[in-house]
Amino acid sequence: MSKQAVDFMELSAYRKALDTSFVHRYSHGEDEWSWDIGMARAARIFLAALGDRPDQRILDVGVGRGRDASELIQAGHRVTGLDIVENSSWPLLRKRWGERLELLNSALQDWQPVDGRQFDAVLDNGCFHHQHPDEWDAYLAHMRSHVRQGGLIALNVFGVDSSNPVPGWREMDNQRQGYFFTEQGIRDTLESYGLTWQELVVIERQHGDAMYLLALVRN
Template structure:
């Protein structure tokens, strides 16, 4: 991991994120689309939703819709948000029809259709890239678009042996990533008003690195 991150202002950072993700998708460098740890996180979230089908799920950071497609196959309806649209979206819309709605927007900017509430939300690797000044707006947006008691899964970077201290790290193309301790994950999401349910530690495909999947309720 590189040196401790130094944050730019929100607007500039948003532009850097957009540029980074456009570059990664255009050049086939979106390793998260086939990351085995993130795939496991989606399966854990799906199991935690329980046996009731036809639930309304929000996939924040839908990407190439790997997770969303799995949720649809399990009998659910999905709205997928992402800050950039990638080349797979036209085919995904054709394949899934009205079972999948794809929207190009940041979560904290998005206004869901009037009256639409979600039974569950999965953020599989997006929150830890958000500018710290937008954490509150980002998590408030999740609370505002969900039913009371909805299941929220937030999968974030965890500290590991090579990077034991929590905090920001510089990543590629001016992206930043926050690495959490297990205690820090719980404290963060409880601070922003979520009810704690569980934490699942998931191995990443990079050495000793891990994800921390927080399962919380509104």
């Protein structure tokens, strides 16, 4: 698996392109991931995998409009949500959940908690597959550094399908890119960064034959 399958723009320019893309999508109500049934199912599978231990501290990477964070809080957990763009839902989320939800405008690879806290688990429901290939190392290293030893990490990524069976990068809106994995490809990728494989769940997306691959791993 080559993560250099396309010619990427320079890193800082790509970060600006991601920001532009997501600001546009949220401001125009085009954030279809906020109500995507496959992503909602991924969050429920993650919640079930957390087990019965109450009041766990969860890091939600790409918190968006807080759909997954709200479900986790309703199940009794505390959530810190990161996102590269803030959207109009955040003031109401803060008002509704109070101290049980912390929302922060930051990329994962740039963020360090001021109190040095570690989390019991991390949910990345659709962010890793958009990262610039030069940041995969930093992205996953930061993720691991924020999770306790043995903690659960869930990454939900684009999977290849019958209409596009070849893994690799595909261009999206406003120069945003998405990497589409095979089942073995996402396992090999995460294990190569030191994560311990637990399970893969294949989830149908809400259009066409498209698939998500939900990888459950341990730190």
